[in-house]
Structures are given as structure tokens and as C-alpha cells.
Amino acid sequence: MTISRRNFVKISGAAMALPLMGSSAFAQVEKIKIGFIYVGSINDNGYNYAHNQGRLYVEEKLGDKVETVFVENVPEGPDCERVIRELAQQGCNLIFATSFGFGDSLVKVAPQFPDVAFEHATGYMSGPNIGLYNARFYEGRAVCGTIAGHLSVTGKAGYIGSFPIPEVVMGINALALSGRRINPAFTVKPVYISTWNDPAKEADAARAMIDQGIDIIAQHTDGPAALQVAAERGIVGGFGQGADMSAFAPETQLTAIIDHWGPHYLASAEAVLAGTWAPGNTWEGLKEDVVQMGPYNAKVPADVVADAEKIKAGQIDGSFHIFTGPINDNTGAERVAAGVTMTDAELLSMDWYVEGVEQPA
Missing domain, CATH: 3.40.50.2300 (Response regulator)
Structure with missing residues (x-):
């Protein structure tokens, strides 16, 4: 059964409250390509729209240092695994999977691309190149x-x-x-x-x-x-x-x-550019301007x-x-x-x- 986004299992509370252990070494790059995966339409006037506004925020702040691509209306299931793999094969340095139900696919694909940074919104399954992020x-x-x-x-x-x-x-x-x-x-x-x-x-x-x-x-x-x-x-x-x-x-x-995801997306993008990205676990709110x-x-x-x-x-x-x-x-x-x-x-x-x-x- 497909699990809807943000559908936390009981163990996720403890998992997300703890810092992730381990990190990956990523080389500094002059330009970054970022992929975004949305479970719905960017015109839903809500959750997916807000994530896409975050993508545009990064483009505005980084200018010619960044190229972004996105795929919308991706079902939470096998098709997501294909989309994640294709984005990595297309040269994305950083990929944001913005729906909880993308987690199973993400943990399958990420190990195949150890030089790509992956981040999962509202998830709980981490890895050497998988970070987590959420909003209060x-x-x-x-x-x-x-x-x-x-x-x-x-x-x-x-x-x-x-x-x-x-x-x-x-x-x-x-x-x-x-x-x-x-x-x-x-x-x-x-x-x-x-x-x-x-x-x-x-x-x-x-x-x-x-x-x-x-x-x-x-x-x-x-x-x-x-x-x-x-x-x-x-x-x-x-x-x-x-x-x-x-x-x-x-x-x-x-x-x-x-939902103002832009600051988080920008920070992650800048870390990849600088070669300092490591899989984090953030839960940010009004203080960080994410809410x-x-x-x-x-x-x-x-x-x-x-x-x-x-x-x-x-x-x-x-x-x-x-x-x-x-x-x-x-x-x-x-x-x-x-x-x-x-x-x-x-x-x-x-x-x-x-x-x-x-x-x-």
C-alpha cells in the first residue's frame, strides 16, 4: 500500500529527533543542478506550489550558478524510483524528494549514486547521502x-x-x-x-x-x-x-x-557548491523563516x-x-x-x- 506524504510511522518521531550519524565527502562545484520531485501539481495553491516557490527562490538567489529541473504529479510508488534515477542520470548534484511516500524509492536509488546529495521532506529513513528536512x-x-x-x-x-x-x-x-x-x-x-x-x-x-x-x-x-x-x-x-x-x-x-522552503533549499544548494554538504536532519519553523x-x-x-x-x-x-x-x-x-x-x-x-x-x- 502506498503511504501518503507526511504519514509518519511511530518510530519516525524518535528517528527525526536525533542527529544523523556519518557523512559523505562531496567535491566543490562551480555550478549545481538540482532536481525536485512533486507528488502533485505546482498549481495546487498549497503544498506542492510552496515547494516549487522554494525552487524559484534558489534560482533567484544563485543565478547562473544553478540549474533546476522538476517533475510534478509523480505517484508515490514504483514510478517515483524511475524519476529519481533519471534525475541522477541527468547530472543532478542535489535531488529533493518532497513527499513522504517517496522514501522507499529514495533509499533504493541513493546508494547507486554516492556522489549525489539527496534530501527527503518529512521522512525518517536516512543514509550516507540522504538528508532529512521538515517544518514546524x-x-x-x-x-x-x-x-x-x-x-x-x-x-x-x-x-x-x-x-x-x-x-x-x-x-x-x-x-x-x-x-x-x-x-x-x-x-x-x-x-x-x-x-x-x-x-x-x-x-x-x-x-x-x-x-x-x-x-x-x-x-x-x-x-x-x-x-x-x-x-x-x-x-x-x-x-x-x-x-x-x-x-x-x-x-x-x-x-x-x-511554507517557505526557500531558505532550506538555498542552504543545501550552497553547501553542495562549497563541497561541505552532509546529510542533516532539520526541523525548522518561524525562527528560521521556513514557516x-x-x-x-x-x-x-x-x-x-x-x-x-x-x-x-x-x-x-x-x-x-x-x-x-x-x-x-x-x-x-x-x-x-x-x-x-x-x-x-x-x-x-x-x-x-x-x-x-x-x-x-
């Missing part, structure tokens, strides 16, 4: 939850998720914890649609939520359909995911979590913007972490003691919901 999307959820807690009239938010995997569960919990900091009665209803991008399913889920009194919708799917439904129904608002989606719902998007927040809607009051910016700044300077206890789960049991901050390994294996999150059906 949950930090953006904490900012969104602050806005939701202030602005929701009903105190009910909805969260359209793809799959119940740690990355998505983290986002749901961060939204709830942040919202309940403002309104202790704030609740979040998650609905999983078992896909990353299906406009019809996203729209149907949004309509059902609104019918149940939910007036703010967050999402962990790739398209703007939920925001468009929110605009049609005139609820308080929602949040863009992966990219700024305000063009699709200019009066409804309150802000957006933007960004989109513009605040003009209808968000100034005091709410100020509170959201305070949460954003606290995560950047390290003075605030949304997963610092006391934290109870949605059965009332204490999961994190007062003053204790969850480790990366614990976050990357999170499979429980915090207080205020409705248990999914």
Missing part, C-alpha cells in the same frame, strides 16, 4: 488559534484534516491549546477526508461544519475550497494552508500558514493582531512553546505536567488530542 507547521497553528480564540462567536472551530497522523494531530492540538488560552470554552472539531487535495470533499466538510455552528475553519489540506465555502456562507473566517490563499477568499482568510504567517485580514482587530504577533514572536525567540504543560487530553487525563515542554520525539509521535478537541468519529 504547528507553530503557525498556534498563531491561528490565537486569532480563532478571540474572534469565534460560537467558540467552535473546525479543522479539516487529511489523515490522522502526528503532523496533523499536532496542528489540531496547537489550534485548540492556543484558542483555549483566550476562551477556555473554545472547542475544535476535526474531520478527516483521507486525501490531501479533493476540493469536493473539502467543501462538503466545510458545509457540514458550518451547519453545526462552527464559525472558523482551519485545514490541513492543500486547496482553497474550504475557504471559498466559508466565504459563501459568511462565517467569521478561516486560514490558508501552505500558501497565501487570500486571492480565493479575500474577505474570509484571516491569515495563512505559508511564515500571511498578512492579517483588515477585519482582524488591532489588539488581536498584537496578541497573534506576541505568540509568533515568542516562538521565534524561544520564550513560548504551545506544547508546554500543564496539558490534559480530551479525556481529562494529564499528559504534560506543568512547566514541562514536550520533546520533538514526543511531538513526532503524537496520537492523542488535547482538552477541547472533539474525538473524531
Whole structure:
């Protein structure tokens, strides 16, 4: 069975939290060729679009020192192995596999090209020439939850998720914890649609939520359909995911979590150029500018913007972490003691919901 991207198995939390051992020696080069592999279209207005913006960022920064190529709509399966091999054979010095489900193919092909640097987004299987990278999307959820807690009239938010995997569960919990900091009665209803991008399913889920009194919708799917439904129904608002989606719902998007992969891609490219690349394991967020927040809607009051910016700044300077206890789960049991901050390994294996999150059906 094909594993969807970002579908972490339990062991991945511990694996990703530890530094990788070993490195490969790569020669310095004057020009680099980089290959990018996308599971979807660069025009999905979300996850794949954001990765492609990172590719363009590298081109802008490195100019004639870099050549980039990309292959989009690559299924997570045997075809991916072929694409990775062809990119290496075409002379790519560095290849980014941007979907979790590409991992099995990557670990098969990489040993055949020891002089090529490979990096896998949201993966956990490393190697002498395979690095890992991820983004702390949950930090953006904490900012969104602050806005939701202030602005929701009903105190009910909805969260359209793809799959119940740690990355998505983290986002749901961060939204709830942040919202309940403002309104202790704030609740979040998650609905999983078992896909990353299906406009019809996203729209149907949004309509059902609104019918149940939910007036703010967050999402962990790739398209703007939920925001468009929110605009049609005139609820308080929602949040863009992966990219700024305000063009699709200019009066409804309150802000957006933007995946800004450019800085990471640039750093890796520069390391290959300098001959200093080694297989790393990065999980970066607001501080590193890999997670960004989109513009605040003009209808968000100034005091709410100020509170959201305070949460954003606290995560950047390290003075605030949304997963610092006391934290109870949605059965009332204490999961994190007062003053204790969850480790990366614990976050990357999170499979429980915090207080205020409705248990999914």
C-alpha cells in the first residue's frame, strides 16, 4: 500500500529527533543542478506550489550558478524510483524528494549514486547521502488559534484534516491549546477526508461544519475550497494552508500558514557548491523563516493582531512553546505536567488530542 506524504510511522518521531550519524565527502562545484520531485501539481495553491516557490527562490538567489529541473504529479510508488534515477542520470548534484511516500524509492536509488546529495521532506529513513528536512507547521497553528480564540462567536472551530497522523494531530492540538488560552470554552472539531487535495470533499466538510455552528475553519489540506465555502456562507473566517490563499477568499482568510522552503533549499544548494554538504536532519519553523504567517485580514482587530504577533514572536525567540504543560487530553487525563515542554520525539509521535478537541468519529 502506498503511504501518503507526511504519514509518519511511530518510530519516525524518535528517528527525526536525533542527529544523523556519518557523512559523505562531496567535491566543490562551480555550478549545481538540482532536481525536485512533486507528488502533485505546482498549481495546487498549497503544498506542492510552496515547494516549487522554494525552487524559484534558489534560482533567484544563485543565478547562473544553478540549474533546476522538476517533475510534478509523480505517484508515490514504483514510478517515483524511475524519476529519481533519471534525475541522477541527468547530472543532478542535489535531488529533493518532497513527499513522504517517496522514501522507499529514495533509499533504493541513493546508494547507486554516492556522489549525489539527496534530501527527503518529512521522512525518517536516512543514509550516507540522504538528508532529512521538515517544518514546524504547528507553530503557525498556534498563531491561528490565537486569532480563532478571540474572534469565534460560537467558540467552535473546525479543522479539516487529511489523515490522522502526528503532523496533523499536532496542528489540531496547537489550534485548540492556543484558542483555549483566550476562551477556555473554545472547542475544535476535526474531520478527516483521507486525501490531501479533493476540493469536493473539502467543501462538503466545510458545509457540514458550518451547519453545526462552527464559525472558523482551519485545514490541513492543500486547496482553497474550504475557504471559498466559508466565504459563501459568511462565517467569521478561516486560514490558508501552505500558501497565501487570500486571492480565493479575500474577505474570509484571516491569515495563512505559508511554507517557505526557500531558505532550506538555498542552504543545501550552497553547501553542495562549497563541497561541505552532509546529510542533516532539520526541523525548522518561524525562527528560521521556513514557516511564515500571511498578512492579517483588515477585519482582524488591532489588539488581536498584537496578541497573534506576541505568540509568533515568542516562538521565534524561544520564550513560548504551545506544547508546554500543564496539558490534559480530551479525556481529562494529564499528559504534560506543568512547566514541562514536550520533546520533538514526543511531538513526532503524537496520537492523542488535547482538552477541547472533539474525538473524531
